[in-house]
Amino acid sequence: MARRNGIVFIIILVVFALTIWALLQPVHIGGFVREDLRLGLDLVGGVHLVYQVQASENVTIGDSIDRALITIQKRIDAFGVTEPIIQKMGNDRIMVQLPGFTDIDAAKKLVEQVGFLEFREVEKNAAGGLVYLKDYLSANVTGFFNQTEMANRLFVNNLGEGEEYGKFVAFLSKDQTGALKFTDINGNAVDNATSLQQYGGVASWVPSRGSDGTPLTGDLLSDAQPNLGGNLNTEPEVDIKWNDKGSVIFDQIAARLYNPTDVYSLDHVLGIFLDNALISAPQIRAQAFFGSGVISGSFTMPEAEELANLLKSGALPVQLIKPPLFQEKVSATLGEEFIDMSWKAGLVAILLVMAFMIAYYRLPGLMASLALVFYGTLTLAICKLWPITLSLGGIGGIIVSMGIAVDANVLIFERMKEEFRAGRTLGAAIEAGFHRAWTAIWDSNVTTFIACVILFWLGSAAMRNAAVTGFAVTLFIGAIVSMFTAVTVTRTLLRMLTGSGLARKSWLFSVTGGKK
Amino acid sequence: MLDIIGKRFWFFLISGVLIVIAVISLSTFGLKPSIEFSSGSLLTVRLETAVDFTEFQQAVADLGHPDAIIQKVGDADYLIRTEELGEDAKAQLEAGLTARFGTLSEAQFSSVSPMVAQETARNALIAVVIAMVGMLLYVTWAFRKMPNPFRWGSCFTIALFHDILVTVGLFSLFGRIFGWEMNLMFITGILGIVGVSLDNTIVVFDRMRENQRLGVSADFEVVANRSQIETLSRSFNTSLTILITLVALLLFIGGTIQNFVIVLLIGLIAGTFDSVFVAPGLLVVWDKNEWGRFLPWRKSSRAKA
Numbered sequence: 001m002a003r004r005n006g007i008v009f010i011i012i013l014v015v016f017a018l019t020i021w022a023l024l025q026p027v028h029i030g031g032f033v034r035e036d037l038r039l040g041l042d043l044v045g046g047v048h049l050v051y052q053v054q055a056s057e058n059v060t061i062g063d064s065i066d067r068a069l070i071t072i073q074k075r076i077d078a079f080g081v082t083e084p085i086i087q088k089m090g091n092d093r094i095m096v097q098l099p100g101f102t103d104i105d106a107a108k109k110l111v112e113q114v115g116f117l118e119f120r121e122v123e124k125n126a127a128g129g130l131v132y133l134k135d136y137l138s139a140n141v142t143g144f145f146n147q148t149e150m151a152n153r154l155f156v157n158n159l160g161e162g163e164e165y166g167k168f169v170a171f172l173s174k175d176q177t178g179a180l181k182f183t184d185i186n187g188n189a190v191d192n193a194t195s196l197q198q199y200g201g202v203a204s205w206v207p208s209r210g211s212d213g214t215p216l217t218g219d220l221l222s223d224a225q226p227n228l229g230g231n232l233n234t235e236p237e238v239d240i241k242w243n244d245k246g247s248v249i250f251d252q253i254a255a256r257l258y259n260p261t262d263v264y265s266l267d268h269v270l271g272i273f274l275d276n277a278l279i280s281a282p283q284i285r286a287q288a289f290f291g292s293g294v295i296s297g298s299f300t301m302p303e304a305e306e307l308a309n310l311l312k313s314g315a316l317p318v319q320l321i322k323p324p325l326f327q328e329k330v331s332a333t334l335g336e337e338f339i340d341m342s343w344k345a346g347l348v349a350i351l352l353v354m355a356f357m358i359a360y361y362r363l364p365g366l367m368a369s370l371a372l373v374f375y376g377t378l379t380l381a382i383c384k385l386w387p388i389t390l391s392l393g394g395i396g397g398i399i400v401s402m403g404i405a406v407d408a409n410v411l412i413f414e415r416m417k418e419e420f421r422a423g424r425t426l427g428a429a430i431e432a433g434f435h436r437a438w439t440a441i442w443d444s445n446v447t448t449f450i451a452c453v454i455l456f457w458l459g460s461a462a463m464r465n466a467a468v469t470g471f472a473v474t475l476f477i478g479a480i481v482s483m484f485t486a487v488t489v490t491r492t493l494l495r496m497l498t499g500s501g502l503a504r505k506s507w508l509f510s511v512t513g514g515k516k
Numbered sequence: 517m518l519d520i521i522g523k524r525f526w527f528f529l530i531s532g533v534l535i536v537i538a539v540i541s542l543s544t545f546g547l548k549p550s551i552e553f554s555s556g557s558l559l560t561v562r563l564e565t566a567v568d569f570t571e572f573q574q575a576v577a578d579l580g581h582p583d584a585i586i587q588k589v590g591d592a593d594y595l596i597r598t599e600e601l602g603e604d605a606k607a608q609l610e611a612g613l614t615a616r617f618g619t620l621s622e623a624q625f626s627s628v629s630p631m632v633a634q635e636t637a638r639n640a641l642i643a644v645v646i647a648m649v650g651m652l653l654y655v656t657w658a659f660r661k662m663p664n665p666f667r668w669g670s671c672f673t674i675a676l677f678h679d680i681l682v683t684v685g686l687f688s689l690f691g692r693i694f695g696w697e698m699n700l701m702f703i704t705g706i707l708g709i710v711g712v713s714l715d716n717t718i719v720v721f722d723r724m725r726e727n728q729r730l731g732v733s734a735d736f737e738v739v740a741n742r743s744q745i746e747t748l749s750r751s752f753n754t755s756l757t758i759l760i761t762l763v764a765l766l767l768f769i770g771g772t773i774q775n776f777v778i779v780l781l782i783g784l785i786a787g788t789f790d791s792v793f794v795a796p797g798l799l800v801v802w803d804k805n806e807w808g809r810f811l812p813w814r815k816s817s818r819a820k821a
Contacts, residue, residue, distance in 0.1 A: 050632065104625060105603060324627075325628075325632045326626075326632050327625070327626065328625065328626035328627075330624050331562075331623045331624065334623045334624055338769065341769045342768070344768045345764045348764040348768065349760060349761040349764035352764065353757045356753075357757070360753065393776075396777070399764065399765055400761050400762065400780065402757075402761055403760060403762070404754075406754070406757050407754040407758075410754050411754075414746075414750045414753075439722060443654075443715075443722065444719070446654055447654065447655070447715060448711050450647060450711075451708065454643050454647045455707055458639050458640060458703065458704075461636075465552075467701055468701065471701075471704055471776075
């Protein structure tokens with residue numbers, strides 16, 4: 001018995017040493033690397049977004065969301081955010097968490113932007129003349145001027161200056177009945193008579209297609225890099241590389257649009273559009289490009305980098321509804337204050353609980369306090385090694401569970417005192433105390449488990465509230481760990497004591513007037 | 517020996533008063549839902565130096581948010597709660613405040629759409645109901661071998677509702693004074709109370725179960741009283757250790773988990789009182805069929821008997 005207890009004691013010591021070792025320094029075991037405790041967004045600062053995906057008839061959401069996650073991941077990777085979380089929630093939502101990235105507006109742009117790159121040219125009528133918005137606005141137009149191209153027409157402000165240049169004006173499409181219809185960027189009908197008149201002079205853009213009808217879009221890109229070029233290598237632009245299919249189509253289009261003269265003409269323009277806005281409308285001055293091209297515009301270098309990143313990661317296969325369903329941002333300084341306060345709160349709590357336990361239960365209280373320290377290191381070590389993201393709620397859970405962890409000890413010690421007073425020897429009282437308190441300890445932990453599971457569900461649904469899930473997870477772990485530390489560890493320590501001389505001093509066990 | 521059970525009707529009276537206060541407070545003040553349940557935006561700006569509160573309030577109103585609810589936290593942090601704030605509206609508000617009060621930093625910003633708010637509110641309700649039903653089922657099962665398991669289960673339920681009602685009621689009363697809101701951490705606190713309160717009740721009932729099995733006395737009142745006394749120090753001590761951790765949290769952290777700590781604090785006290793003094797009393801009342809004593813007009817006849 002005593003020998004077995006000794007072995008258990010040694011095992012406990014080893015585990016305790018391991019937890020200290022795991023906590024004090026980065027853990028590297030083969031490919032298993034844990035640098036530090038992983039802290040939640042509310043502690044390191046960062047951005048948390050939840051988006052609803054726009055449902056549309058012709059796209060099955062399930063598969064495209066998965067591809068959208070990859071696209072978003074690629075875009076974020078370019079910013080070097082450590083451990084971003086990009087997940088699907090339910091069937092039609094996307095959650096993005098960016099620890100340490102606190103510019104919420106930039107984050108939203110990064111995630112929301114569709115990044116759909118396409119190339120369009122100006123529509124020509126049957127006689128080969130260019131088509132403008134005013135042609136469609138004039139009376140008695142019932143069909144497209146180019147009757148073979150059935151895709152929607154895009155009107156952008158290609159006459160505008162500065163900020164206004166290239167901005168979206170309207171779509172023109174055929175509805176089911178075959179009637180022409182102007183719509184805004186979200187597909188809602190536009191009153192063509194009044195609001196569009198002022199843009200009468202802008203061109204009607206149709207998709208540029210290869211000989212087989214494939215439109216030239218960003219899907220056919222293989223790479224995009226920001227670069228300095230143009231005007232003596234001082235203007236930022238984006239070099240693009242086409243994949244095999246893209247190279248062929250691009251050259252077919254170039255041959256068709258080729259401008260042999262130096263006179264600028266809309267007849268020979270290939271418009272570059274990103275998310276339905278015109279970036280630039282260069283002339284085609286070569287008949288073949290052999291797979292590469294340049295997108296220039298009036299970019300700053302960061303803008304060129306952003307565009308290249310967007311093009312490289314590809315277009316989002318789904319539309320995200322703006323604004324996000326849920327958005328949250330915590331600044332890094334606020335997070336730091338929370339960490340600081342958490343340590344203080346945890347330290348004060350554990351010291352006071354220990355002081356109370358020792359004052360009230362004397363020697364067993366001291367053992368329980370040692371077990372409580374072990375409880376703290378073991379819980380934190382598990383959090384680090386798992387790893388579990390510690391949010392403020394999670395830390396709250398750990399601190400509160402220190403109060404709950406000693407509950408098992410309180411139950412046991414009270415029982416022990418009773419048994420001792422009833423005339424048992426110390427050793428027998430200890431064993432009986434542990435044995436008879438067990439059902440109450442178990443029952444109360446089961447209720448904790450139930451609460452944790454339900455809280456975890458609540459926190460995961462809808463907005464993924466890190467405080468609630470964090471609390472649920474740490475409380476759950478805490479409850480399991482406490483069953484081990486408060487029962488096994490305390491019992492082992494007390495059994496060690498029964499053999500020593502201390503056991504004869506009954507005041508150490510806060511039992512006065514013991515009969516034995 | 518201390519006679520706790522004999523004073524059971526005094527404890528019922530205290531509970532009754534607390535419940536009446538809770539119900540009145542809930543029906544008059546209600547609970548103010550946070551943006552997590554009612555949608556909207558919460559913006560925390562940090563100024564370099566503190567400014568006059570009413571002046572700040574006026575500035576926010578002038579910038580087009582007359583209905584905004586403003587709270588000052590810490591040294592110079594201001595919480596501004598508005599309807600759902602768009603990107604431009606937020607930028608405008610911040611620019612306006614900067615122009616008036618100098619450099620500010622955006623410490624925290626969160627925004628919840630009506631759709632998510634609705635779902636969250638619904639989920640919270642489901643969570644509380646499932647948690648309560650789940651735990652009660654477990655407890656009834658754990659006490660299944662006792663005579664009248666239904667009776668034990670019912671007293672668990674009554675004790676639990678009592679705790680939740682009193683906690684929520686007092687939270688609404690203090691919330692009115694201090695401007696507390698009901699948020700997700702509040703719900704977490706409520707579920708925490710469900711757990712802690714049941715734990716306390718379990719310990720007392722567990723002892724009653726044991727003492728009855730040991731045949732301590734034929735009189736259930738004696739069994740109950742003895743069990744109460746035997747578990748008294750455990751209940752107080754455990755509550756005290758949890759209380760210590762809660763006070764530490766409240767003193768140092770506050771912030772987003774403040775609601776949770778406050779709910780637990782109130783619930784812990786109410787729950788301890790109720791499982792030590794009220795719940796066993798109810799079992800005794802049931803055992804002796806004393807229900808008549810709750811009706812004042814029958815009190816005299818009972819006294820005669």
